[in-house]
Amino acid sequence: MMEYERYAQRKKMIPKKRNDMMNRKIIVFGIILLFTGIMLTPCIATDNARLKEILSPECPLIFVEEPGTLSGYVTDTEMNPIEGACIQVDFHETYREDYSDATGYYHVTDIPLCYCMKNATGSKPGYIPVSVSLAITENTIHDFILASTGPWLYVGGNGLENYTRIQDAIDNASNGDTVFVYDDSSPYVENIFVDVSITLLGEEKNTTIVNGSTNGTGEDPIEYFGIWIAADSVTVSGFTIEGCNLSGILISSNHTSISDIILSHNHNYGIAIGAMNTNQSFEQSGYNTITKCLITQNMGGVWISGHHNTITGNVISSNEIGIIVIFSLNSNISHNRISQDGTGVYLSGSYHTVLSRNNISSNDKGIYSMWTSADRILQNNFIGNNESASTFPGFFRQYFFKLDGQIPYPIRRNIWNENYWDKPRSHPYKSPGLLWFFIDWHPAQAPYSI
Structure with missing residues (x-):
């Protein structure tokens, strides 16, 4: 009778061991899927908003749900604010612009968000213009430092x-x-x-x-x-x-x-x-x-x-x-x-x-x-x-x-x-x-x- 009980007990343990092994395999496989999913998720999104994509003849992908902006300050090389400097952002054969106020602050709005680099230029008579290529996002910040034209x-x-x-x-x-x-x-x-x-x-x-x-x-x-x-x-x-x-x-x-x-x-x-x-x-x-x-x-x-x-x-x-x-x-x-x-x-x-x-x-x-x-x-x-x-x-x-x-x-x-x-x-x-x-x-x- 004791031999039969021991045999029956061993038979009960076998499915439990198999279940434990299967659970371990599932856990390992889940971890691999987790890291693979992190690497392969085909999502294109910005940090602050999910943007809608539409086709455009100028740029293959333009995000139109929220336009981008460019803001910052315009100063001279001594870090004094420059009032009345023009900041122009060129893109797709058009542009947006703004002028700096008494504190040197400017804010260019309504810039389409896309994969294209935008050319931004800060200029004012009496100063050497400065241009820079920027990837515009929802709230891009860039300060311009203009050097006066000297000898x-x-x-x-x-x-x-x-x-x-x-x-x-x-x-x-x-x-x-x-x-x-x-x-x-x-x-x-x-x-x-x-x-x-x-x-x-x-x-x-x-x-x-x-x-x-x-x-x-x-x-x-x-x-x-x-x-x-x-x-x-x-x-x-x-x-x-x-x-x-x-x-x-x-x-x-x-x-x-x-x-x-x-x-x-x-x-x-x-x-x-x-x-x-x-x-x-x-x-x-x-x-x-x-x-x-x-x-x-x-x-x-x-x-x-x-x-x-x-x-x-x-x-x-x-x-x-x-x-x-x-x-x-x-x-x-x-x-x-x-x-x-x-x-x-x-x-x-x-x-x-x-x-x-x-x-x-x-x-x-x-x-x-x-x-x-x-x-x-x-x-x-x-x-x-x-x-x-x-x-x-x-x-x-x-x-x-x-x-x-x-x-x-x-x-x-x-x-x-x-x-x-x-x-x-x-x-x-x-x-x-x-x-x-x-x-x-x-x-x-x-x-x-x-």
């Missing part, structure tokens, strides 16, 4: 009072002055430090050359850069910058505009924005713009940290890494041609980077993304890369950094949408990978004209 100082050329060194002219310049550099004395073998809000113009970008390969001791940090910009509201245009010991241009300030520059054969980066120490990147170097530059044959093309920096309309080619966005907030990267780099774009620790309408082609790897949050990769061309894009979310490390106070931003999913992936696709595009991957739910059927 011109000349470097090179035949003038009796012209300077022979660029640094000497800058040392004698004041806020709002323009330093014009002739190409007949090129190359200028200098390491230039800009600590005043000026416009620095080269006569012609192909022939006005700054060579930063000076034979310094390395004890002075300036010796590592072709041009180090430490003052706010500086404009630089019309140079070739090459051979620098570290980077061609370092921007450690705000509201700087770099355009029409060739940066090549620099030992580290063509242009570096913000702190090279990533522990202090977020609050440094904001609202800088890099446009219409050729950045080629450097170790890295562009390093971006800080906040609200814009890289648009550049050719970035034949670097080990084209663009590095690291511990950066609200970067805008658009309408660039990024090709023949080891990695086209490397994103790490960034928040709300908007990467749109770029031609990313013939790189070993188009985009590599890790530890990023709320980034938007929209309407880019991925053509002829050995690997178009890959991602490593690193949720646990992000949460650790968040709890430890090392990152100030919320942790949200990234959005990949309407990109062109080598060929027309009738189904959503999934990136390579079994566990860490993304899905573009609406891949483009033809490459964009960029």
